[in-house]
Amino acid sequence: MHEMALAEGVREIVDETARSSGAGRVAAVRLEIGRLAQVEIEALRFAFDVVKRGSLADSARLEIVEVDGTAWCMCCCEPVVIAGHGEACPKCAHYQLQVTGGDRMRVLEIEIE
């Protein structure tokens, strides 16, 4: 449900960037979403379709680049890729993991006209 809040955040950033770049419209919005970022991608797409109406991004297409979750395994002493919090190390099957990446959400770039 908080995807609506995130979509609003995306629109804010996109509108602000588009305005300051003198854009007439936004053609595309590219996001980077970490797999550990607590986001349901389909819900975010739906929410963005709703909140973009009437903004410069009214007809913008949304492209989402997903980024793997990464963690430091304290048993293996090396970085590993994990699918979610609470997942075991794919190498040693232990849970002594410290998340190091893939937990963020960013607007990467926008395509303007």
Place this chain on the structure above:
Amino acid sequence: MCMTCGCGHDEAHVEGAEHSHPHADGAAHSHAHGAADPGWHTHADGTTHRHAVVPAHAHEHHEHEHEHEHEHEHEHEHEHGHEHGHGHGGDLHFGHGPAGAAAPGMTQARMVRVERDILAVNDAIAQRNRGWLEERGVFALNLVSSPGSGKTTLLVRTIERLAGLLPVAVIEGDQQTTFDAERIRATGAPALQINTGKGCHLDAAMVETALHRLAPADDSVLMIENVGNLVCPAGFDLGEAHKVVVLSVTEGEDKPLKYPDMFHAAALMLLNKVDLLPHLSFDVERCVANARRVHPAIEIIEISATSGENMGDWLRWIERGAHAARERRLERGKALAQAGRLDVLERAARATDSGARERAAGG
């Protein structure tokens, strides 16, 4: 539509608050690009990490943009400009409407690098809240759980036990009603209710407004009881020192695995209602193992607000945090006083110097 929580206009209320709109404009952001290993990032908090190789995806016509290799430094210096209030109503809604006018457009499509965190606005306000709290030595906890875990009862008992030892103030978050704030106020502690309307979580802007209204005392404890929801509040920093997740033994020992994000975000888990264990088939050991699987470093206290079991452990945990917050405030005060004294000495020295020069020039 609310910028921060997605609720409709006029739906987020802070008790007694006037209408205000924290705007996100004026955000300053800078970053530098350089050829580097793919995916290495250095963030403003000093953490440097590498994302795994960007996975394959379906947007063939934009493949070139997806393969960017960059290293950048974020300096999220977002200045949240004007916050203005209107006299009408007690409502508070956050955010503003869609952009009004379209600027005269460029005809050729071009890419504009943005690279900003979607939660940057919330996080910047949360940092401001954190600074505000630290300046006053206030130890703030963000209490999260599913509805019915016993948060409010636990809070009431905690306040009663801390009476005379530590002042406690409470911010209560619920979609509707002021029932919880009233229960807290009955203990004599100051409490403020935030109603989020359709919103599923508290956000930093709501808490900022509530902080200024509630004005917790220096060196006190601030308990922020979030909306009962084990999903959404995990991602929203409010400026607290720690998130504390309350899980009751009537809920099932696999909840940490079902809602891992929240247990990963929390520093402490209170396993509540343990007085009911004789009547349940709840496996405490498995629950603890599940929580540690999601968050190896999580602290856990098995507690009962009703029987008082292990309440002492929880109270001592709070006291340690409050003590540390107070120490930090005092140290900061000393550092400021020291800087002030140095400043006075320096000005005196400058005055003496210029006096001497004037006398020399006069003579």
